[in-house]
Amino acid sequence: MSILIVGTTALDSIKTPHSENPRLLGGSASHAAVAASFFAPVNLLGVVGDDFPDEYIDLYKKHGIDLTGLEKASGNTFHWEGEYEVNMNNRQTLETDLGVIEEWMPTLGDDLTDKDYVLLANCAPQLQHHVLKQMKQPKFVVADTMDLWLNIARHELEALLKEVDCLVLNDSEARQFMEEDNVVVAAQRLHKFGPKYVIVKKGEHGSILSGPSGLFIAPAFPLNKVIDPTGAGDSFVGGLVGYLASHEGDIEKNLRQAIIHGSVTASFCCEGFGLAATTEATRKQIDQRIEQLKEMIAF
Amino acid sequence: MSILIVGTTALDSIKTPHSENPRLLGGSASHAAVAASFFAPVNLLGVVGDDFPDEYIDLYKKHGIDLTGLEKASGNTFHWEGEYEVNMNNRQTLETDLGVIEEWMPTLGDDLTDKDYVLLANCAPQLQHHVLKQMKQPKFVVADTMDLWLNIARHELEALLKEVDCLVLNDSEARQFMEEDNVVVAAQRLHKFGPKYVIVKKGEHGSILSGPSGLFIAPAFPLNKVIDPTGAGDSFVGGLVGYLASHEGDIEKNLRQAIIHGSVTASFCCEGFGLAATTEATRKQIDQRIEQLKEMIAF
Numbered sequence: 001m002s003i004l005i006v007g008t009t010a011l012d013s014i015k016t017p018h019s020e021n022p023r024l025l026g027g028s029a030s031h032a033a034v035a036a037s038f039f040a041p042v043n044l045l046g047v048v049g050d051d052f053p054d055e056y057i058d059l060y061k062k063h064g065i066d067l068t069g070l071e072k073a074s075g076n077t078f079h080w081e082g083e084y085e086v087n088m089n090n091r092q093t094l095e096t097d098l099g100v101i102e103e104w105m106p107t108l109g110d111d112l113t114d115k116d117y118v119l120l121a122n123c124a125p126q127l128q129h130h131v132l133k134q135m136k137q138p139k140f141v142v143a144d145t146m147d148l149w150l151n152i153a154r155h156e157l158e159a160l161l162k163e164v165d166c167l168v169l170n171d172s173e174a175r176q177f178m179e180e181d182n183v184v185v186a187a188q189r190l191h192k193f194g195p196k197y198v199i200v201k202k203g204e205h206g207s208i209l210s211g212p213s214g215l216f217i218a219p220a221f222p223l224n225k226v227i228d229p230t231g232a233g234d235s236f237v238g239g240l241v242g243y244l245a246s247h248e249g250d251i252e253k254n255l256r257q258a259i260i261h262g263s264v265t266a267s268f269c270c271e272g273f274g275l276a277a278t279t280e281a282t283r284k285q286i287d288q289r290i291e292q293l294k295e296m297i298a299f
Numbered sequence: 300m301s302i303l304i305v306g307t308t309a310l311d312s313i314k315t316p317h318s319e320n321p322r323l324l325g326g327s328a329s330h331a332a333v334a335a336s337f338f339a340p341v342n343l344l345g346v347v348g349d350d351f352p353d354e355y356i357d358l359y360k361k362h363g364i365d366l367t368g369l370e371k372a373s374g375n376t377f378h379w380e381g382e383y384e385v386n387m388n389n390r391q392t393l394e395t396d397l398g399v400i401e402e403w404m405p406t407l408g409d410d411l412t413d414k415d416y417v418l419l420a421n422c423a424p425q426l427q428h429h430v431l432k433q434m435k436q437p438k439f440v441v442a443d444t445m446d447l448w449l450n451i452a453r454h455e456l457e458a459l460l461k462e463v464d465c466l467v468l469n470d471s472e473a474r475q476f477m478e479e480d481n482v483v484v485a486a487q488r489l490h491k492f493g494p495k496y497v498i499v500k501k502g503e504h505g506s507i508l509s510g511p512s513g514l515f516i517a518p519a520f521p522l523n524k525v526i527d528p529t530g531a532g533d534s535f536v537g538g539l540v541g542y543l544a545s546h547e548g549d550i551e552k553n554l555r556q557a558i559i560h561g562s563v564t565a566s567f568c569c570e571g572f573g574l575a576a577t578t579e580a581t582r583k584q585i586d587q588r589i590e591q592l593k594e595m596i597a598f
Contacts, residue, residue, distance in 0.1 A: 087480050181386050183503075184521040204482075205504035208521070217595045219516045222483040222507070256598035296516045297596060299555035 002041035007121025009046035024274030028121035031231035035238030040245035045069035166197040221267035239265030301340035306420025308345035323573030327420035330530035334537030339544035344368035465496035520566035538564030
């Protein structure tokens with residue numbers, strides 16, 4: 001079954017102590033769509049400006065991503081500039097230019113509103129909700145978010161969560177959301193806002209799922225070298241939803257495998273700037289890492 | 300088979316935002332010995348002062364710990380005073396009084412030097428080495444350490460590591476030791492100092508084993524409430540060595556199970572001040588949590 005993914009389609013300028021990487025393809029929807037494309041057909045819903053390079057369109061196409069929902073508007077593409085310290089866990093936003101996504105509230109055609117799997121990748125909750133309301137009868141809806149929206153659009157985020165099956169956020173955001181230092185407790189309490197499933201991302205430490213059958217503790221794939229973690233969380237949810245869409249049957253039954261597949265897909269993302277490593281990965285390599293990971297957690 | 304555990308036998312005064320807990324039984328050897336006692340016979344090697352309460356001797360005895368090696372010296376028992384913030388990951392040492400352990404360099408009787416499993420729980424590397432040199436033919440030697448010794452006794456620590464089978468340390472210490480931000484890489488590089496096995500403790504995020512057959516990624520048992528993590532790392536190594544000593548055969552084959560048993564034993568430690576919760580736990584409860592953990596990581 002196919003997936004609708006909405007979120008940001010951006011240009012990211014990423015500095016590290018050793019290099020500068022201007023205007024790479026980035027954004028939550030770009031990372032999520034490429035990750036999901038390893039598993040299932042993907043429809044990308046997003047907006048870019050007239051400065052958006054053709055080569056990035058080609059990259060989407062290389063992954064078989066349906067671009068019916070990718071709008072080209074007059075103005076600049078959303079641009080994010082960030083700098084990482086030596087410790088890749090610390091990054092600083094240097095500049096953000098929302099560009100054409102600032103006012104964008106798309107109307108979806110019938111060819112997009114009938115998708116079974118919906119991934120509301122990280123973007124304004126108002127936009128996520130606007131898209132979700134147009135979907136006819138989605139089977140499973142996943143929303144990713146970030147601290148920015150907790151700070152400036154909490155009310156809108158809470159309204160959205162009432163209609164979402166699965167919320168994904170990182171550990172510091174879960175703590176902030178619930179004003180609770182214990183991540184396990186925070187995850188379990190987040191259900192009260194609506195989502196049946198809550199997934200807390202912990203970066204290199206893996207993730208935790210809280211759902212009707214209790215907790216699932218998922219490892220991350222250990223990496224000897226992290227080049228650029230930008231988009232790893234988006235790749236995680238993309239791989240996760242991609243796996244679900246490609247496996248019929250009970251969500252409850254498939255969600256753990258989906259998390260592992262998302263986690264491993266995200267590991268490739270960290271191994272190159274922007275989408276450089278993800279786009280070179282293959283489904284076979286993903287499956288190999290999953291087998292390696294199984295071996296690394298067996299006891 | 301029985302275990303020799305050497306380390307600190309201390310009195311810990313632990314403050315939290317909500318309570319003060321003066322002069323609890325603590326120290327690396329106390330926590331490790333009680334944890335190991337769930338699995339195998341334990342010989343405790345340590346020194347206490349004449350202020351050491353009889354009730355703590357009774358607590359050791361309740362766990363069947365052999366106290367032949369516990370010396371009573373004239374002076375104060377090692378005393379540590381620390382304060383935790385609301386976030387239990389942040390703690391501050393308020394005062395340390397080494398007391399009788401400062402000059403202690405024990406000579407072991409034949410009844411102690413023939414033990415097969417040796418746990419050099421966290422204490423000065425000089426003391427750890429002094430004890431290890433007296434052991435006749437240990438089957439497996441584990442050493443735990445901390446940042447203090449990296450700072451003030453690195454040379455002695457490196458000398459010790461040449462003769463140790465397994466080094467255990469936490470993630471920030473592994474980073475510091477190897478001047479390497481990536482914990483996975485730091486763990487793998489630590490072998491060059493001697494240990495065949497290196498285990499990096501990551502607190503609530505579990506631990507990583509690096510050994511001849513690659514990496515093992517171990518989860519921590521998720522806790523809804525952490526009362527006091529003091530001694531959790533010591534309980535981890537204690538449970539680990541206890542499990543190994545109670546399971547004949549190939550170390551390589553048993554080490555992963557041993558890490559899981561250590562991890563779960565440590566989870567009880569976090570649920571009470573000092574040894575309060577560990578000492579109330581039962582082997583049956585440990586086994587139950589291991590079954591629960593298996594369920595929580597299955598996919």
